[in-house]
Amino acid sequence: MSSPPRPHTPGPADPDGRPLRRDARRNRDKLIAVAKSAFAQAEGPVSLEGIAREAGVGIGTLYRHFPTREDLVEAVYASELDAVTASAPALLDRHPADVALRAWIGRYAAFIATKRGMMDTLLTAFASGRIAAPSRERVTTTIATILERGAAAGTLRADVDPDDVATLLIGVFPAIIEGASQERTDRLLDLIVDVVRRPQSPQSPQRDR
Structure with missing residues (x-):
């Protein structure tokens, strides 16, 4: 593919x-x-x-x-988001889709964790709509690609709206920005993947996590 x-x-x-x-x-x-x-x-x-x-x-x-400061913050955010979204195809080439999804949202969470110094300005830009719409679309499109691959392979549910996954992911960000430990961040991200992972039948071997 x-x-x-x-x-x-x-x-x-x-x-x-x-x-x-x-x-x-x-x-x-x-x-x-x-x-x-x-x-x-x-x-x-x-x-x-x-x-x-x-x-x-x-x-x-x-x-x-x-x-303006907002223009600079927007440029920094957009330039880094390019690298984050572009990493998804390589992850899908190397891993099953459920593993790729966990790796990708982990990378995106690490990206957000570096935004403490610009968070106030970034939130203003999100509120004004200057960043929220285009970046949300790019993130949702990336998630949709991973979900589609996983649904075809039987590792991820086929009935999940990519925007719902993006909403769950964004809901974790306040904890990350406020300095949540890596252990807690990992637990939260694992929960997101568990929600969209396709349940296995009792006869199916358990996948390594």
Whole structure:
């Protein structure tokens, strides 16, 4: 079975919609990389001036690419979500769908755990709808792909709505952001997979977990 196509993410553009020049693209990528690290390490608000300084550009350059803090947070979130969603086909190639689902939601949970430094801004962007709709769709589409593979193989239920699984997963995030232990996070994620795993008949051998 061939892997599903990766979602297309348009390249960055300037405020007038023109594709960025190579040097501008390089500055933008550097700002996103520095912001990603800064937000992951911070326990509170992150200084935009500090991000610009660490990236080796002026604050004016940062604001040309990201006029608001929300714009920068959205860019960081989107760039990292690309890698998370793109990991699903490889997991499905290596593992049965139920194992792949557990591995994928574990990766997504680890991704969310690094967002403490940008969570206030991210929640504002979610509330405004700037991030929630497109990212929810990408996550739900990824879950749907895994569920479809599992239903065909008989390891996952065929009657599960992918958006319901996304809702369960998002419900775990507050505990992760508030610093839940890895043990508790693992228990919560295991419960999600147990809900969608197809019950085995008494004659069926037990799968290793």
